[in-house]
Amino acid sequence: MAPTKAPDSSRRSDRSRRAIHDAALALVTEVGYRRTTIEGIAARAGVGKQTIYRWWPSKAAVLMDAFLDLAGRAAEDAGAGPGDTGEPAPGIPDTGDLAADLKLVLRATVDELNDPALEAPTRALTAEGIVDAKLGAEFVHKLLDPQLALYVTRLRAAQEAGDVRADVDPRIALELLIGPLMHRWLLRTLPLTHAYADEIVDYAVGGLAPRA
Structure with a gap:
């Protein structure tokens, strides 16, 4: 008889983690963050509660990990195209037209915020991060800061090209772009559109441009 091949525990763990991620994101989308429980995630993923607690201390931690995984997959999909390697696009494009480059990125952000698969977990993490300082700091460090750094890089390049005043702080300037978008998205008072x-x-680029 041919020897029986031992099960690949790492592959089984990867499948379990992905099932837990998918279950957490699906439940938050369907029933909301407050009604999502570890028990519900375990049942949906087809694993025991002890499996989840072995890897994560809370449902907030599960959702954070799941959302980071989802965001990573979304970035890979966005970066992939005919002939692409599947790697995410390397930052904000620099075509020499600052306004056009920023519009391209902000339109993509609008699409992400309006995507039902991303909206519910993003709102859940945003809300929970306000009351859970540790989770909030992790959300900023792992998700927001890397994205905001791309704006800083592009705005500094625009400064070097003379399209943005030298006295502008890029870290504050990017808030002119992101702040209004997130404000409208959080309040849901008006539609979020391209x-x-x-x-x-x-408006922002007009305020940042060199003065005559």
């Missing part, structure tokens, strides 16, 4: 993103860029 046209709105374009207007934000026009």
Whole structure:
């Protein structure tokens, strides 16, 4: 008889983690963060509660990990195209037209915020991060800061090209772009559209441009 091959424990762990991630994201989307429980995630993923607690201390930690994984997969999909290697796009494009580059990125952000698969977990983590300082810090460090750093890099390049005043702080300037977008998304008072993103860029770039 041929020897029986031992099960690949690492592959089984990867499948379990992905099942738990998918279950957590699905439940938050379907029933909301407050009604999502470790028991519910375990049942949906087809694993025991002890498996989840072996890897994560709380449902907030599960959701954070799941969302980071989802965001990573979304970035890979966005970066992939005909002939691409599947790697994420390397930052904000620099075509020499600052407004056009920023509009491209803000429009993509609008699409992500309006995507039902991303909206519910993003809102859940944003809300929970306000009351859970540790989770909030992790959310900023792992997810927001790397994205904001791309804006800083592009704005500094625009400064070097003379398109943005030398006295502008890029870290504050990027808030002129992101702040209004997130404010409208959080309050849900008005629709979040590409046209709105374009207007934000026009107003912000006009204020950042060198003065005559």
